[in-house]
Amino acid sequence: MSLAPARVFAELNAVRPPAQQSPVLGKAVVLGGSVAGLLAARVLADHAESVVVIDRDDLRVNGPRPGVPQGTQLHALLPGGFLQLEQLFPGFRERAVAQGAVEAPPAARRHYLDGRLKVTVPDDADSLAGSRPLLEGLIRAQVLRLPNVKTVTARATGLVFDGALTTGVRYDVGGASGVEHADLVVDAMGRSSRLSDWLEQAGWERPAMRRMTVHLNYATALFRRSVANPEHALVLALNSPRLSPDVAGAAFFAIEGGRWMAMMAGYAEHRPGQTAEDFVRRMREQFPPEFGAVAGCEMLGEVRTYHHADSRRRDFHALRRFPAGLVPVGDAVASFNPVYGQGITAAALHAACLSTYLRSGPDLRQPAREFLARQQVVVDAAWSLSTSADLALPHVAGPYPRGHRLSSWVSRQIVAATVTDVTTARRFNDVVSLRAHPSSLARPRVLLDALRANRRAR
Numbered sequence: 001m002s003l004a005p006a007r008v009f010a011e012l013n014a015v016r017p018p019a020q021q022s023p024v025l026g027k028a029v030v031l032g033g034s035v036a037g038l039l040a041a042r043v044l045a046d047h048a049e050s051v052v053v054i055d056r057d058d059l060r061v062n063g064p065r066p067g068v069p070q071g072t073q074l075h076a077l078l079p080g081g082f083l084q085l086e087q088l089f090p091g092f093r094e095r096a097v098a099q100g101a102v103e104a105p106p107a108a109r110r111h112y113l114d115g116r117l118k119v120t121v122p123d124d125a126d127s128l129a130g131s132r133p134l135l136e137g138l139i140r141a142q143v144l145r146l147p148n149v150k151t152v153t154a155r156a157t158g159l160v161f162d163g164a165l166t167t168g169v170r171y172d173v174g175g176a177s178g179v180e181h182a183d184l185v186v187d188a189m190g191r192s193s194r195l196s197d198w199l200e201q202a203g204w205e206r207p208a209m210r211r212m213t214v215h216l217n218y219a220t221a222l223f224r225r226s227v228a229n230p231e232h233a234l235v236l237a238l239n240s241p242r243l244s245p246d247v248a249g250a251a252f253f254a255i256e257g258g259r260w261m262a263m264m265a266g267y268a269e270h271r272p273g274q275t276a277e278d279f280v281r282r283m284r285e286q287f288p289p290e291f292g293a294v295a296g297c298e299m300l301g302e303v304r305t306y307h308h309a310d311s312r313r314r315d316f317h318a319l320r321r322f323p324a325g326l327v328p329v330g331d332a333v334a335s336f337n338p339v340y341g342q343g344i345t346a347a348a349l350h351a352a353c354l355s356t357y358l359r360s361g362p363d364l365r366q367p368a369r370e371f372l373a374r375q376q377v378v379v380d381a382a383w384s385l386s387t388s389a390d391l392a393l394p395h396v397a398g399p400y401p402r403g404h405r406l407s408s409w410v411s412r413q414i415v416a417a418t419v420t421d422v423t424t425a426r427r428f429n430d431v432v433s434l435r436a437h438p439s440s441l442a443r444p445r446v447l448l449d450a451l452r453a454n455r456r457a458r
Contacts, residue, residue: 008377009437012352013080023049024361029169029182031156033059035136036330036347037188038143042088043351044186047358051149052180054171059144059151062137072304073220074251074263075132076341079125080433084348089142093128096138100256101130104233112237112288114244118419121426125433129233129253131261135344152180159185159198159326165365166325183364185326186354193332196314205321207314212387214337214396216248216265218306219273223252223260223297230254237287241393246270248339250287252294260294265339268395271305279303311336311390313383317372327354327368334379336386345434349378381438385431414441414450421453 028048030037033055044051053059077085085092097103106124110117128135143149153173160168160179168181187195200206238249247270252262264273264282273279276299283295313334316322329350336342357371388411390396391404401407417424427446430436440446 003373003377005377005381005437006439008374009381009435011356012349012374012378013083013435023047024358025183025364026050027052027180027182028184028186029054029180030186030188031055031169032188032190032193032330032332033057033140033151034188034190034330034347035139035344036190036332036350037186038136038139039088039347039351040186040188040329040354041149042139042143042146043355043358044184045143045146045149046355048184049148051146052152052182053143053149054152054154054156054169054180056153056155058153059140062133073132073218073306073338074253074261075135075344076251076253077128077130077135078341078345078433079127079429080435081345081348082128083125083435084345084352085139088348088351089139092138092142093126095142096128096130096134099130099134099138101128101134102230102233102254102256104129104253108231108233110232110235110290112235113415113419114240115237115288116419117288119422119425121422121429124426124429125435127234129255131255134256154178156189156194159195159202159323161202161323164323166323183325187326187328187332188330190331191312191335193314193328195328195332199323204323205319207316207319210313210315212311212390212396214308214310214390214393215268216308216337216339217267217271218263218265218308218338219271219279219303220261220263220306221273221276221279221303222300223262223294224300225254225258225260225297228258232290235288235290237291241267244286245394247272247282247286250283250291252291259300260297262291262294267393273303274305276303308338311383311386313379317376322367322369322372324365324367327357327371329354329375333375334383336382337390340386340389340432342382342386342434346378346382349434350375353378377437378434382434384438410442410447413447413454416457417450417453420457421449424450424453 024047027050028044030041030053033053041051041053104127106120154171156169156171158170166185168179170179196206233254236251248265250264252260255261266272280295284292330347353374418428431438
């Protein structure tokens with residue numbers, strides 16, 4: 001099934017939840033209470049009589065979860081993801097701000113590239129600054145408040161099939177086993193999903209997995225924030241590998257609890273900011289003045305580190321045989337280098353794919369090919385954005401796609417133009433925040449405008 005990528009993106013970013021429920025199935029089961037699983041449950045609640053979310057963690061408990069080890073690290077909510085959350089949960093902004101999240105309109109965001117301040121796009125979409133536990137907690141509370149959604153604290157152990165149809169999920173809880181029957185099963189078990197194993201064990205094909213090794217090293221620290229409404233709530237500084245081989249970049253956000261959350265990242269053997277002393281020194285010496293000002297505040301607690309070995313994707317869409325009544329979402333399909341902040345936004349777009357699929361009144365006794373085709377467009381877009389940038393890293397050895405040298409040159413011209421040219425920056429921001437398909441940057445007019453802007457800047 002071939003779809004026009006630009007049109008798919010336009011449709012997904014225009015999706016609105018139905019005004020009232022229109023059930024097309026009895027029970028849906030979601031494996032995993034991740035952000036992707038919760039957003040899928042939110043969509044399913046409009047189309048199923050009941051939705052069951054199965055997770056090893058007790059989803060009724062607020063705060064960081066053992067199943068989200070990266071939850072202590074800085075998370076970006078891209079404007080595209082923020083818009084999707086507002087559509088799924090009307091009033092999400094107000095509830096987030098009431099709990100301490102900080103609004104980040106274009107004027108409150110600053111972006112640096114190799115130490116140069118990039119132009120502000122005044123009509124860009126708003127964003128929101130807050131910790132991962134706050135954002136995920138708000139989503140979870142909204143979903144679990146729905147009358148037809150319930151949770152089961154258990155470990156999923158396999159799927160139940162009736163011929164070519166998925167009919168339920170096996171699970172263990174407290175040493176006892178059980179089965180939850182379902183008309184539709186959603187795999188949202190993340191990077192460690194066992195769906196591929198379960199398919200293979202049941203005689204189905206195993207999806208091919210693609211990996212790109214990146215060896216990203218994160219360090220995140222919290223600082224006391226004395227200003228309630230800072231002028232700049234979100235500041236990001238990225239460095240080109242050729243100019244700064246040891247530190248890929250740094251960022252800080254104003255988050256709830258009167259705190260700054262600051263992050264810096266390096267690749268391969270470079271692990272900047274692992275100690276409090278090194279973190280503060282680099283903030284003061286290697287980044288713009290705003291970073292030094294944050295580093296002068298009181299550090300709260302210890303520096304938290306995180307290692308991300310690789311980006312990976314499972315190509316379920318390419319399987320010749322796939323059972324009916326089953327769809328995968330989120331990191332179970334593709335997880336990217338987190339430095340680009342795509343995770344929550346990609347998960348929201350997967351939920352939009354699911355909404356579009358269910359609105360079509362599908363025959364759930366047939367494989368969800370229409371859903372997988374739309375999801376492939378989203379995955380391809382996010383994967384190309386992430387991996388094309390990763391291929392510029394000196395320690396990444398490929399694989400390089402056809403035409404990589406030309407496409408990387410074009411990308412460098414466009415990225416350079418975002419420093420000085422509002423038009424190019426606007427187009428680039430729409431793509432990076434997954435509001436527009438990357439193909440929109442491949443038009444000759446876009447490259448010509450970027451080249452002219454770079455010539456003027458020189």
